[in-house]
Amino acid sequence: MSVATEAQLAQARAARASYRAGTAAPTSGVAHGLTQANLISVPADWAFDVLLYAQRNPRPCPVLEVLEPGQWESRLAPGSDIRTDIPRYRTWRDGELVAETDDALAAWEEHPDLVSFLIGCSFTFEAGLVDAGIPVRHQELGRNVPMYRTNRACAPAGRLSGQLVVSMRPIPADRVADAVTISGRYPAVHGAPVHVGHPEALGIADLMAPDYGDAPVVRDGEIPVFWACGVTPQAAIFASRPPFAVTHAPGYMFITDVPDSEYLA
Amino acid sequence: MSVATEAQLAQARAARASYRAGTAAPTSGVAHGLTQANLISVPADWAFDVLLYAQRNPRPCPVLEVLEPGQWESRLAPGSDIRTDIPRYRTWRDGELVAETDDALAAWEEHPDLVSFLIGCSFTFEAGLVDAGIPVRHQELGRNVPMYRTNRACAPAGRLSGQLVVSMRPIPADRVADAVTISGRYPAVHGAPVHVGHPEALGIADLMAPDYGDAPVVRDGEIPVFWACGVTPQAAIFASRPPFAVTHAPGYMFITDVPDSEYLA
Known part of the structure; x- marks a missing residue:
């Protein structure tokens, strides 16, 4: 297993802390050399559909981690909270984008059964x-x-x-x-x-x-x-209209502690 | 995409037809050069757990295809019926192996919502x-x-x-x-x-x-x-006791029309 340098980890933690505090900016180039991820969270009733969609479309939807209901600390970033550590979130209802927010705490309060998928990012x-x-x-x-x-x-x-x-x-x-x-x-x-x-x-x-x-x-x-x-997956939500979903805002990613080299083939 | 030879396809179709008619024998060596698959079918309520188990354990559980409720023709073998075309099936209740049968039609009658996973085979x-x-x-x-x-x-x-x-x-x-x-x-x-x-x-x-x-x-x-x-996955069923499951009998596989070379990395 590859290990991130202390300098990289410090950058990743500082970035997540600043997003948690409310900063919002695209993440391209942040914490150079560490893996970034897309987020899609859906109520448990829709989790199979999303995981199967990812399984059938691995090129756009490579699954890095799945967080089950009640989990919000990613194993890819110990101490993280996926409800707050992404710079900008989108909330979707019936396929409509209804809000962009700095955190997604209200979404988890409304739907404690959310299942979250972290998807690889270019x-x-x-x-x-x-x-x-x-x-x-x-x-x-x-x-x-x-x-x-x-x-x-x-x-x-x-x-x-x-x-x-x-x-x-x-x-x-x-x-x-x-x-x-x-x-x-x-x-x-x-x-x-x-x-x-x-x-x-x-x-x-x-x-x-x-x-x-x-x-x-x-x-x-x-x-x-x-x-x-x-x-x-956001395009699929737009097209398929599940009752509820939370995603990151495009370009505003979840920054992990995992070096890119971990995903070298 | 690799294409099977007519001779291989004829062997695969003949094998599936004989299993459908009631023949039961291990499939190692049958239809040389074509891909074989393990089967696990569970009620829709358990499908997410199985797919996630496979996603987290890709080495033993590489997913080749998922058949949604009401589907029993595999895309890996046009004209096939996964309820009948495997030489021997196992039925599980609450983690207990309760029957070995030549077909699984009764299982689908009892549980029309079965979701089926075809898993790669050595x-x-x-x-x-x-x-x-x-x-x-x-x-x-x-x-x-x-x-x-x-x-x-x-x-x-x-x-x-x-x-x-x-x-x-x-x-x-x-x-x-x-x-x-x-x-x-x-x-x-x-x-x-x-x-x-x-x-x-x-x-x-x-x-x-x-x-x-x-x-x-x-x-x-x-x-x-x-x-x-x-x-x-059968060991997981044994250990985790879902209310119902159908699998192939170990060594009695589903024979597809897909050449091995399709799965060359």
């Missing part, structure tokens, strides 16, 4: 891209990564169905192969890109108008590269 | 061992593979807990490394061995008295090699 392999000298534009600019709902249907499961969501990073053409190779080493956090080069092939009409996150800045000589994204 | 990579000239003793002798409940606890999930079950093949010492390498290429069907050489380290008091299957024949110069086994 921010995890961004450290590998940066370390290889590949620019990660949204990090450079202090913006959120752009994410898009595609025209590709995921495999349905129980009452859940929906489209694949992807994140996009513009990569210099001569580094695309390296970006594929490096991210491909991390299958548990989305792995290699699902598409390179043609947004329209994914049903993305306007690359400058992402469905989640901030608009990209694509420079001359750069190719848009698309990775499966852990926001995919 | 018989799948036996073709690779045979093709490499490594003897597979129980096949040679027309016996069932020996399986053992170990002293290793699986990660619990919801109401389910239990011990790891392993299958054992005696391998000539000079071929152990090859057997590790070949099986390691199939992580979705248990992959490399979990243990080589010392049954007592797994809590196996008497190698000649397996908990499931037939007693082994170990020859001079052979080492007992242990692989994680898809009977592990």
Whole structure:
């Protein structure tokens, strides 16, 4: 098992503490080298559907941990509380986004039976891209990564169905192969890109108008590269309308104490 | 996607048809080169526990397919019926094995909400061992593979807990490394061995008295090699006592139309 450095752990703990205190900012680049995760929490009655959806769609929904009803400390981050330690939460009712909040304590009070899924995040392999000298534009600019709902249907499961969501990073053409190779080493956090080069092939009409996150800045000589994204379960909630759900806000992730290298294939 | 040969498909269909008609025999070596699977079916109320148990214990419980309530045709074998096409079934009530039968139609009549899990089986990579000239003793002798409940606890999930079950093949010492390498290429069907050489380290008091299957024949110069086994969920049922479950009988597997090579990593 890989072990995080003391400096990394201090960064992760400080970040979680500041989010718990109310800070809200996208987490790309925070605690460089540690794994980040998407959150989806649903009432126990919907837990099988979500876990089966993840099982049938492992590329966008790699399950890192499942917290059973009454659990909110992640084993990936001892001392954490997933109800408070994410910078921004979304509450969903009948598929509608009804609130964005700094914590999710009220959700757990209303639904003590929430089952929570921590899903791998492509921010995890961004450290590998940066370390290889590949620019990660949204990090450079202090913006959120752009994410898009595609025209590709995921495999349905129980009452859940929906489209694949992807994140996009513009990569210099001569580094695309390296970006594929490096991210491909991390299958548990989305792995290699699902598409390179043609947004329209994914049903993305306007690359400058992402469905989640901030608009990209694509420079001359750069190719848009698309990775499966852990926001995919949110698209399924939007499409399938379970009575209640809590998620992170896209780009505002749960920061764990686990080094990226733990998920190297 | 790999495609099975017509000859393989004919063997698989003939085998399923004969099991449907009432034949019962262990399936090791049947339809050489096609994937075999373990079955566990539970009422919908227990489905999340089983799927989570599999997710937390992927080595013994690699999920190949989940059939939702009302489904009994496996996508891994078009035209199949998982209620009839396995040579022998076991019915469990409150953790007790209460019947072994040639079909499971009565179980589905009693519990139309059964959710079924097809779990990878080490018989799948036996073709690779045979093709490499490594003897597979129980096949040679027309016996069932020996399986053992170990002293290793699986990660619990919801109401389910239990011990790891392993299958054992005696391998000539000079071929152990090859057997590790070949099986390691199939992580979705248990992959490399979990243990080589010392049954007592797994809590196996008497190698000649397996908990499931037939007693082994170990020859001079052979080492007992242990692989994680898809009977592990049956040990969890035995230990955790859900009100109802149906499984295959150990060694009497579901034969799919999917080539082993589909599960090459």
